[in-house]
Amino acid sequence: MHGVYQTNIVAWAFGNGVMSQSLVNPKQRSILFLVLPYMLQKAAANRVKSRSYLAFPYGVLSIATYLERQAKVNVNVEILDLNLYDLDDVSIVLEKTLEACKPEFVGISMMFDQSYRYVGAIASQIKSWNHKAIILLGGASATTAWDEILSEQSDVDALCYSEGEAAVSELLASSDPFMALQKDPWVTRESLKMMRRPRTTYVDHLNDVVDIDYDLVDTSVYSxxxxxxxxxxxxxxxxxxxxxxxxxxxxxxxxxxxxxxxxxxxxxxxxxxxxxxxxxxxxxxxxxxxxxxxxxxxxxxxxxxxxxxxxxxxxxxxxxxxxxxxxxxxxxxxxxxxxxxxxxxxxxxxxxxxxxxxxxxxxxxxxxxxxxxxxxxxxxxxxxxxxxxxxxxxxxxxxxxxxxxxxxxxxxxxxxxxxxxxxxxxxxxxxxxxxxxxxxxxxxxxxxxxxxxxxxxxxxxxxxxxxxxxxxxxxxxxxxxVNNRHMRLGDYETAIRCFEEVIDRYDNHAFAHYYLAEAYAALSLRPDAVIKNRRRFTELIDQDNDWRDYAASFGLLAEPASEPSPPKHAIS
Ligand code: SF4
Missing domain, CATH: 3.20.20.70 (Aldolase class I)
Structure with missing residues (x-):
């Protein structure tokens, strides 16, 4: 399935002299990592012109890489990044993935606060699929709101306080996961009742996690x-x-x-x-x-x-x-x-x-x-x-x-x-x-x-x-x-690159258009770009009172810039 990749690390584990399955645990472990949606919604994205941007799920990749190399039990690791799908399809994709992978553990990654709105529905769907599946929540945003989240999310079994590599590895190796969840860095409703403040367990040496295994995801879908x-x-x-x-x-x-x-x-x-x-x-x-x-x-x-x-x-x-x-x-x-x-x-x-x-x-x-x-x-x-x-x-x-x-x-x-x-x-x-x-x-x-x-x-x-x-x-x-360093120094090439970079991210930035036109004009280059950007500046200040006020406050409206003659090739 697109976006879901299985890593069977049995061969690796035996090859490195790790104890056989029967000595550690009679059961092979399986965990599905879910990366919660965090991308801008379509409606919002349409309002702001910005390059589409989808980052590798680095935190999840780090845990998966650690499990691959350090786990004391054989683990099937799967990663489902929900940002790769339309929000309308998330439920169906999740259902298919759960059926295909049948994970005992589901680790939900919440790196950004705006992802929180999805936690309840996703955790509920997982429990409806199999009420025995153990749902773990982790990531920077989960850590900083650990007590509130567990009070609000009854389908989440435990929250990982900060770093997850060693914690997940030990949990999967445990013959009694619910007992293992009673210790740091895990937070559960029981630990909340006992008012135990969680402490993290760190990966001491980052050599164990620095060599991220990108084969765990399809790198071509990330931008x-x-x-x-x-x-x-x-x-x-x-x-x-x-x-x-x-x-x-x-x-x-x-x-x-x-x-x-x-x-x-x-x-x-x-x-x-x-x-x-x-x-x-x-x-x-x-x-x-x-x-x-x-x-x-x-x-x-x-x-x-x-x-x-x-x-x-x-x-x-x-x-x-x-x-x-x-x-x-x-x-x-x-x-x-x-x-x-x-x-x-x-x-x-x-x-x-x-x-x-x-x-x-x-x-x-x-x-x-x-x-x-x-x-x-x-x-x-x-x-x-x-x-x-x-x-x-x-x-x-x-x-x-x-x-x-x-x-x-x-x-x-x-x-x-x-x-x-x-x-x-x-x-x-x-x-x-x-x-x-x-x-x-x-x-x-x-x-x-x-x-x-x-x-x-x-x-x-x-x-x-x-x-x-x-x-x-x-x-x-x-x-x-207004006081751009490169404009002041006469380094118009660098100034142009700066203003173009701004426009690439925010096409409606009136000042970027104004000064881009100024920089091109100073170089006597691209009269077409000078005209285009001055026109865009005028359009924006006509449409938006805030831009007009800012332009007035910096004196950009005092003397309307005259447009240069169009380039010859544009006339001919
Ligand atoms: S506390 Fe450290 S990581 Fe945070 S902003 Fe200050 S220097 Fe940076």
Whole structure:
């Protein structure tokens, strides 16, 4: 069946000297992993023009790979990614898969809050098919809402708190799974009654999970998406073969808005460089990988290891990405040089704020503003496009702090800046603060937070949705468009690539069309593109009062730009 792949690992298990089935367990285990839908609904997708994007189910692949190599019992593993199907067909696909696979265990992966709406119906369908099937729920979003979910979902038998590899492996090896579920990292209704707080069980050494077995899925049905960059390969119409990699887990920091510390712990765990390079070699040989996306939270923290990794990656001539952002204090000249050599053309820095007060007292991030500029320079000297991420609207951040952020972006001469509205995600300290102080509604359900919607309401602190949203967007337009670094430097080619990248994602972005026309006009290139983009800008500001207001506030309406003469070939 499309999207369902069976892995019979009996031969592998015996071949590696694992005890025979009869000694461990008379029964062969079978588990079906379900990846819950998380894609935009069709209606919403039609409103925003964006490249379709379906990521590999990395978490499930990691557990399946671990079972393949480490399980002490023979296991049939199947993966059904429900994102590969129309939502209307999910129930039928699930029914057929259950009948075909007859799993004893069903592991449901919930990585995003918006998937929560599907849990009840899917779990109910599984229990209707076979009430003895053991339903497990895991993933980042399940972990951060463990108590609420188990109280609400009576068909879910247990929830895995954070990392699932070792937990699922031990569960399947157990002769009494229900007994095994009474221990960490599992959460059950019984453990909730006993008020036992769950603790995770970590995979100590990531060599066991770094070499993901992509044969477990049909790689051709996944379409990855490179992060924002003027140099993204797809723009050059390359054949992009992009894969994920997580080479470390953990983060010693405790940023107020982040749930990560509750997921993977404060201590760092790593895969060895040899294991990483071995995986890269296999991915290049077997799948022609040419873009590698790191999803580590702290890729650079062990600077010696990071430098060695980049040296060893250089010969592969891959394009590298780190869309989670990197911590800038670990970047010196040598690191910047090695990153560029290894294949990074763009680096996002997780700066978060241009105010020392906000960084240290609000976010609790050990970063000083005066450290930022030298690192940006080092990266730019090595030909790297430097982006930075900022969070706007945290309780404790005032108007003057947001102005410090705007000023920092200009002083540091960043190539591009991304702004997120502060979001109290479950599992973060910010969520607790907002709950306790009444900054968010009392009954905020799982999955109710819409992305890029500001839901904190604290007028006494100057935090109201309309104002914060407007300030963040105004800052974005100011630093990325009106005062775009590459436009100022006369590097119109890079500016064009930036604006085209924006339009590719948001065709209705009036400022991107306006400045794309300006960049082409400055180069005296493509008069057709100048006309087209100026017309599109005019259309958008005529249709949308918000765009008109923003354009007026930056003086873009004062002197209507005259259209250049059409190119000769367009007339003839
Ligand atoms: S935002 Fe990054 S640095 Fe901060 S706690 Fe989360 S993972 Fe760590």
């Amino acid at each position: 990855m998406k490179e992060a924002f960059s003027p140099f993204a390969s797809y723009r050059k119409e390359n054949d992009v073969r992009q894969f994920f990699m997580v080479t470390s887990r953990g983060c010693p920091f405790k940023c107020v808005f982040c749930a990560e510390p509750s997921l993977h712990g404060a201590s760092m765990r790593y895969a060895d460089i040899d294991a990483i390079i071995g995986h890269v070699e296999r991915m290049v040989d077997n799948y022609g990988m040419n873009v590698l996306t790191f999803y580590d939270d702290q890729l650079l923290l062990d600077t010696k290891r990071a430098k060695e990794l980049f040296r060893r990656l250089t010969p592969f001539k891959l394009r590298l990405e780190a869309p989670n952002g990197v911590t800038l204090v670990y970047i010196d000249d040598e690191m910047a040089f090695l990153m560029k050599q290894a294949g990074f053309d763009t680096i996002p820095l997780a700066i978060e704020s241009g105010s020392d007060h906000v960084l240290n007292k609000v976010i609790r991030k050990p970063l000083k503003v005066n450290k930022i500029k030298p690192v940006v320079r080092a990266l730019q000297r090595n030909g790297i496009f430097v982006q930075a991420f900022f969070v706007i609207g945290l309780p404790g951040e005032m108007d003057e702090h947001r102005e410090e952020t705007r000023q920092l972006i200009k002083d540091a001469d960043l190539d591009w800046s991304g702004f997120s509205l502060a979001t109290p995600v479950r599992g973060s300290a910010l969520y607790k603060i907002c709950k306790e102080k009444g900054y968010i509604k009392e009954d905020l359900g799982i999955g109710e937070i819409e992305s890029n919607k500001y839901i904190i309401h604290a007028p006494d602190l100057g935090l109201e949705a309309e104002k914060i949203t407007q300030q963040a967007y105004q800052m974005n337009l100011d630093v990325n468009f």
